[in-house]
Amino acid sequence: DRGSVQNSPKLYDVEYLMPVSLGTPSQQLNLDLDTGSSDLWVFSTLLKESMVNGQTLYNPNASTTSDKMEGYTWKITYGDQSYSSGDVYIDTVTIGDLTVSTQAVEAAKVVSEEFTADSDNDGLVGLGFGIINTVQPYKQKTFFEKAMPGLDSPVFTADLKAGAPGRYNFGYIDDDAYSGNITYVPVNSTDGFWRWVSPGFQVGSAGSFNSTRIHGIADTGTTLLLLPDSVCDAFYSQIASAEYEPSQGGYTFECGDPTVPDFYFGTANGQMIRIPGSYMSYSKTDTGSSRCFGGMQSDSGVGFTIWGDVALKAAFVVFDQGSEQLGWAEK
Numbered sequence: 001d002r003g004s005v006q007n008s009p010k011l012y013d014v015e016y017l018m019p020v021s022l023g024t025p026s027q028q029l030n031l032d033l034d035t036g037s038s039d040l041w042v043f044s045t046l047l048k049e050s051m052v053n054g055q056t057l058y059n060p061n062a063s064t065t066s067d068k069m070e071g072y073t074w075k076i077t078y079g080d081q082s083y084s085s086g087d088v089y090i091d092t093v094t095i096g097d098l099t100v101s102t103q104a105v106e107a108a109k110v111v112s113e114e115f116t117a118d119s120d121n122d123g124l125v126g127l128g129f130g131i132i133n134t135v136q137p138y139k140q141k142t143f144f145e146k147a148m149p150g151l152d153s154p155v156f157t158a159d160l161k162a163g164a165p166g167r168y169n170f171g172y173i174d175d176d177a178y179s180g181n182i183t184y185v186p187v188n189s190t191d192g193f194w195r196w197v198s199p200g201f202q203v204g205s206a207g208s209f210n211s212t213r214i215h216g217i218a219d220t221g222t223t224l225l226l227l228p229d230s231v232c233d234a235f236y237s238q239i240a241s242a243e244y245e246p247s248q249g250g251y252t253f254e255c256g257d258p259t260v261p262d263f264y265f266g267t268a269n270g271q272m273i274r275i276p277g278s279y280m281s282y283s284k285t286d287t288g289s290s291r292c293f294g295g296m297q298s299d300s301g302v303g304f305t306i307w308g309d310v311a312l313k314a315a316f317v318v319f320d321q322g323s324e325q326l327g328w329a330e331k
């Protein structure tokens with residue numbers, strides 16, 4: 001079996017949403033595939049109206065195939081301190097023609113203001129490893145873990161694009177979606193993330209390669225590229241107008257600055273993935289401002305590096321849960 005679904009970026013590529021069908025008859029919601037968490041949760045009719053602001057709500061009572069998991073609850077807090085919680089139902093879930101008939105669907109009863117404010121986002125599909133699923137008393141498998149046994153191959157791929165729709169594929173690798181070879185690196189899933197080690201980085205096509213091992217996670221659910229301070233300093237020191245602005249919470253530079261270099265990160269066997277300098281102008285700091293917030297920021301608040309969308313959209317990425325590897329290719 002296999003599946004394929006289009007993902008669509010929101011403004012500034014802040015997140016990528018995909019259509020997901022839940023229940024019978026099917027209810028379609030737009031969800032955020034997040035390889036950095038492992039709960040599939042949705043806005044639902046269980047929420048107080050004050051917490052809903054345009055989102056599409058999953059109504060378990062309108063689904064003939066939903067079964068409430070009595071006594072089961074979930075509660076998740078994300079690294080940015082946003083949170084959500086609620087009850088758990090078993091129901092059928094389809095993503096890109098791939099159906100899991102008995103998926104744990106976590107129906108929100110409470111969401112934090114950040115989720116309420118994001119009216120396009122109807123919830124998250126966590127495709128990290130199931131050991132960090134938050135359902136109590138017994139954690140639940142992710143959509144991919146439930147689908148995996150029936151797939152042609154135990155992989156899913158992420159093809160995120162800058163300012164354009166891309167695709168998530170399940171169960172197969174589309175050889176037309178990338179160029180060159182896919183280079184695989186080992187993943188350590190102990191803490192539930194797609195955690196891997198980059199051998200180093202290079203700033204600019206003429207720069208030297210810095211052999212410094214960078215431990216981090218591949219996270220489709222994080223917008224930016226969060227790297228060690230030493231790497232950020234090496235990058236932003238090459239941009240004439242760049243400075244660290246505590247009031248903005250990070251590095252900024254003049255939006256049109258022509259000196260913004262490309263950034264390369266190593267994967268394995270000498271392969272490097274090139275992130276175009278244009279991806280590093282994340283967004284204008286304030287309306288009317290000429291300064292842009294950098295797409296690369298420090299990981300000091302997180303404790304480990306996060307290869308978020310700014311990095312992932314420069315590559316074709318294979319999440320191989322069968323052999324616990326990440327595959328990287330240019331495109």
Ligand SMILES: C[C@H](Cc1ccc(C(C)(C)C)cc1)[C@H](NN)c1nnnn1Cc1ccc2c(c1)OCO2
Nearest residue numbers: 036037078079080082114115118121221222301302
């Ligand atoms: C932030 C997203 C999860 C999310 C996505 C979207 C949203 C909104 C819709 C409301 C916009 C909120 C939350 C990320 N997903 N793996 C995540 N989930 N848990 N940690 N991270 C990454 C991290 C992001 C920012 C940090 C951080 C760690 O530590 C300190 O600052």
